[in-house]
Amino acid sequence: MFGKKRQAVDNRTTQTPVSLDGVKKSLTNMNDAQIDEHETISGIKVNLIYIKSLVDNERLNEAIVKPLIHDRSISVSEAIISSIKEKVYTLDEAKEALLNGHILLNEAVINEWWAIPLQSPLSRSIESSETESILYGAKDSFSEQIDQNITLIRRRLPIMELKSESFTIGSLSKTTVVLLYIEGLTNPDFITIAKEGINNIDYDFFTDSSQVSALMEKGNNSVFPQFQQTDRPDVCARALGIGQLIILVNNTPFALIAPVTLFDLFQSPEDYINRWVVASFLRVIRYVSFFLSIVLIPLYVALTTFHFQMIPLQMLFVLTESRSKLPFTPFWEAFIMLIILEIIKEASLRMPTKAGQTLGVIGGIVIGQASVEAGFASKVLIVLVGIAAIASFLVPNYLLTKANTLIQFILLFLASQLGVIGIAMGLIGILSHLNSLTSLKQPYLAPLAPLYMKDWKDVFIRGPIKTAKERPEYLKPLKKWRTSRRN
Amino acid sequence: MKPISLFQKNMPIKAVTVFFISNRFQVIFFLLVFPQYIAHSYMIWFIIALGILSQGNLYILSKWISSSYSTKGYAGFIELFGEWKVRILTAVALLPILVKLSVLTINFVSTTRYYIFPSVNPSWLIFVFLLMSMYVAIRGMENTIRFSIIAFFTVIWIILLFLPFYFPPNAAWINLFPLTHSWSQQTWKGILFIWATLSGPEYLICLIPWLKQDQKIVKYMTWANIVTVLELLIVLIASLLFYGHHYLLLIKYPYIEMTRYLQNPIFERIDIVLIAFYLFHLVFMVSILLLILYGAMRIIFKKVSKETTRKGFLITCVITTALIIFLNQFLWTNERQYKTWMNIEVVMSGFTYLFIPSFLVICSKIKRRRR
Numbered sequence: 001m002f003g004k005k006r007q008a009v010d011n012r013t014t015q016t017p018v019s020l021d022g023v024k025k026s027l028t029n030m031n032d033a034q035i036d037e038h039e040t041i042s043g044i045k046v047n048l049i050y051i052k053s054l055v056d057n058e059r060l061n062e063a064i065v066k067p068l069i070h071d072r073s074i075s076v077s078e079a080i081i082s083s084i085k086e087k088v089y090t091l092d093e094a095k096e097a098l099l100n101g102h103i104l105l106n107e108a109v110i111n112e113w114w115a116i117p118l119q120s121p122l123s124r125s126i127e128s129s130e131t132e133s134i135l136y137g138a139k140d141s142f143s144e145q146i147d148q149n150i151t152l153i154r155r156r157l158p159i160m161e162l163k164s165e166s167f168t169i170g171s172l173s174k175t176t177v178v179l180l181y182i183e184g185l186t187n188p189d190f191i192t193i194a195k196e197g198i199n200n201i202d203y204d205f206f207t208d209s210s211q212v213s214a215l216m217e218k219g220n221n222s223v224f225p226q227f228q229q230t231d232r233p234d235v236c237a238r239a240l241g242i243g244q245l246i247i248l249v250n251n252t253p254f255a256l257i258a259p260v261t262l263f264d265l266f267q268s269p270e271d272y273i274n275r276w277v278v279a280s281f282l283r284v285i286r287y288v289s290f291f292l293s294i295v296l297i298p299l300y301v302a303l304t305t306f307h308f309q310m311i312p313l314q315m316l317f318v319l320t321e322s323r324s325k326l327p328f329t330p331f332w333e334a335f336i337m338l339i340i341l342e343i344i345k346e347a348s349l350r351m352p353t354k355a356g357q358t359l360g361v362i363g364g365i366v367i368g369q370a371s372v373e374a375g376f377a378s379k380v381l382i383v384l385v386g387i388a389a390i391a392s393f394l395v396p397n398y399l400l401t402k403a404n405t406l407i408q409f410i411l412l413f414l415a416s417q418l419g420v421i422g423i424a425m426g427l428i429g430i431l432s433h434l435n436s437l438t439s440l441k442q443p444y445l446a447p448l449a450p451l452y453m454k455d456w457k458d459v460f461i462r463g464p465i466k467t468a469k470e471r472p473e474y475l476k477p478l479k480k481w482r483t484s485r486r487n
Numbered sequence: 488m489k490p491i492s493l494f495q496k497n498m499p500i501k502a503v504t505v506f507f508i509s510n511r512f513q514v515i516f517f518l519l520v521f522p523q524y525i526a527h528s529y530m531i532w533f534i535i536a537l538g539i540l541s542q543g544n545l546y547i548l549s550k551w552i553s554s555s556y557s558t559k560g561y562a563g564f565i566e567l568f569g570e571w572k573v574r575i576l577t578a579v580a581l582l583p584i585l586v587k588l589s590v591l592t593i594n595f596v597s598t599t600r601y602y603i604f605p606s607v608n609p610s611w612l613i614f615v616f617l618l619m620s621m622y623v624a625i626r627g628m629e630n631t632i633r634f635s636i637i638a639f640f641t642v643i644w645i646i647l648l649f650l651p652f653y654f655p656p657n658a659a660w661i662n663l664f665p666l667t668h669s670w671s672q673q674t675w676k677g678i679l680f681i682w683a684t685l686s687g688p689e690y691l692i693c694l695i696p697w698l699k700q701d702q703k704i705v706k707y708m709t710w711a712n713i714v715t716v717l718e719l720l721i722v723l724i725a726s727l728l729f730y731g732h733h734y735l736l737l738i739k740y741p742y743i744e745m746t747r748y749l750q751n752p753i754f755e756r757i758d759i760v761l762i763a764f765y766l767f768h769l770v771f772m773v774s775i776l777l778l779i780l781y782g783a784m785r786i787i788f789k790k791v792s793k794e795t796t797r798k799g800f801l802i803t804c805v806i807t808t809a810l811i812i813f814l815n816q817f818l819w820t821n822e823r824q825y826k827t828w829m830n831i832e833v834v835m836s837g838f839t840y841l842f843i844p845s846f847l848v849i850c851s852k853i854k855r856r857r858r
Contacts, residue, residue, distance in 0.1 A: 421603060432622060436626040
């Protein structure tokens with residue numbers, strides 16, 4: 001209930017004590033604020049203060065008002081049998097409780113105050129994930145209700161060691177952030193760094209967990225996400241199980257997983273459902289697709305601008321014929337087509353689902369065909385742009401897919417200046433950048449650099465589960481073995 | 488300018504990284520140069536013999552690495568020699584570092600021009616490659632050392648491309664014989680070149696403070712040495728089988744040249760792609776050497792106690808780039824000058840690899856006895 005409760009206890013002596021006048025003054029000009037006066041059978045006068053839009057009115061009547069009026073107890077605390085009522089001492093505590101959907105209960109004569117949580121259950125039902133959809137496996141996904149999200153994880157990890165620590169961030173949004181980890185398994189250094197990161201956040205308003213990650217990350221200028229965002233509880237539970245930690249943010253269905261590596265972003269929940277050989281093949285395809293999506297178009301520009309001799313003769317005939325009437329250099333031809341592709345992709349995302357699909361078809365076929373006929377682009381480029389665009393969507397992490405685009409443009413420019421040497425330079429730059437990135441101070445390219453060979457069983461391929469008896473070494477878990485016999 | 492933490496030690500680097508650094512430092516020179524006087528089948532024996540000798544040298548080096556002076560880094564050297572002597576020794580060490588840096592960069596630029604961009608100004612290419620290396624180096628010593636793993640994995644697979652040259656019709660096994668020889672001046676040159684090729688692990692002396700102290704370091708250096716010897720043998724034997732000794736003597740870059748004959752349905756001229764991949768290797772080497780150079784400058788100019796700055800590092804890089812461009816422009820203009828520089832590099836690398844580890848071990852022993 002109170003994110004900073006302990007701190008508040010220490011400061012109570014210096015803070016304004018809670019009073020009816022103080023609370024009433026705070027609620028001025030709030031038309032959904034309600035102050036009800038009741039009297040019990042035994043004659044005790046009680047004030048109930050709450051914000052109508054935030055509390056469950058039905059439960060208020062059933063659980064608070066009715067028992068209060070008909071009770072013959074001599075004190076209010078005896079009348080309200082609620083295990084989670086908390087005493088309130090200061091005006092700030094009272095205000096925070098009201099804004100979090102609590103009922104403030106005041107026994108007028110002795111001026112005692114309690115807060116009882118009665119939040120309105122405003123939540124959508126549990127639906128399947130749209131961003132990380134899979135054919136087989138669990139279909140549930142997180143919603144905007146943080147408690148519901150914790151429940152979804154706890155059901156998968158019904159152990160006492162699963163700890164959740166709550167924080168409140170945002171001077172305006174008062175967003176609840178919950179840090180989840182498995183005590184005795186997750187490396188304590190990660191927990192300390194994460195807590196420090198959350199405590200150091202100083203910002204007013206939060207609408208999504210990505211803002212939390214942005215304020216906790218070290219390399220803010222990177223296009224690569226240093227926290228993995230997911231709305232899948234099974235992914236979170238698995239992450240907790242191998243020694244990562246989870247940050248849940250209220251009012252957003254996307255949890256943050258940390259520390260992560262670049263290779264984590266290529267893993268799909270389906271990897272652990274498919275047979276290991278199939279899963280490994282698909283994972284390799286994903287890496288290859290990512291590489292193709294960033295390199296294919298720049299390679300086309302490099303070959304057609306500088307290295308014609310690299311293209312086999314039969315292919316060169318096709319290419320030369322295709323490019324013979326174009327008014328643009330390969331760079332501008334590719335640049336324009338990629339910009340058009342990005343416009344189509346962005347537009348289809350913003351449009352209603354059915355219209356978006358139609359737009360995709362129009363963009364893909366009609367504009368592509370028309371630009372070839374109009375002499376704006378070669379047929380070969382259209383094919384390559386299509387392949388690169390589809391390949392980019394094979395990466396399960398949407399943020400990484402978006403990063404692709406920018407990398408592609410950088411490589412495109414370098415390829416137009418220095419051919420394949422330019423592409424190599426771009427790749428060196430990207431790998432050097434990735435090599436220096438960290439997630440919760442852990443290297444982003446682990447287990448490649450630094451090298452942890454044992455962890456490769458579940459990085460480039462997904463090895464058989466029988467052989468994956470150890471947790472990833474790069475996560476430095478306190479319990480190394482996944483089998484009970486060895487721990 | 489803002490201080491940057493170029494030499495900060497956040498997380499000790501795993502000892503296995505020594506394998507990648509040693510191996511990459513060793514093979515690059517051979518792959519870039521591959522001189523004519525090594526193009527004999529009897530050199531196979533010398534590669535094996537010198538590989539074994541190099542192992543002995545690595546053992547001496549490991550003695551230094553495990554000493555208390557080594558782990559203290561700069562402070563250890565001060566303890567051993569005193570500040571003045573360290574500054575003088577560092578100033579002397581600048582020469583082999585600069586020569587290595589220049590020879591590697593200019594050779595790579597020459598290869599790039601020969602195969603990819605014949606009309607591009609070499610100074611421009613030197614500038615671009617140095618700029619790239621600077622970008623990698625500016626992320627700090629720790630990250631640059633880790634980059635050795637990336638450099639290793641991006642090029643090691645290339646060796647597999649040479650396997651087709653071991654089988655007919657590419658291979659003519661008759662070319663490999665006879666495996667004996669008559670001793671000549673060329674033989675001495677070949678031996679010296681192979682020894683210079685095996686050099687490089689001595690640069691680990693500058694990198695010890697970032698590495699995790701581990702008993703396995705010598706094991707990883709041994710593996711690096713073995714892999715290097717195997718790589719050299721694979722390339723030498725493949726080129727002898729493919730070209731034959733007499734034709735091999737006429738080719739300037741046999742290593743790259745061979746890959747031009749590889750057939751691929753998607754790309755022709757695979758050599759262009761391979762040179763691009765070898766850029767990873769070069770950039771790693773140059774970035775490490777730039778950082779070592781900057782560290783050396785800080786020692787010479789008594790700046791060790793102060794924070795590293797972008798300005799200082801930038802000045803070091805600019806001077807180095809200017810020096811290499813000057814060298815390429817005026818002192819590397821014909822074949823005779825090229826050979827002279829090659830000889831200087833071979834002698835210097837061979838000398839530093841042979842004597843520096845022994846010198847340091849002897850000095851530390853003497854110091855301990857005096858106590």
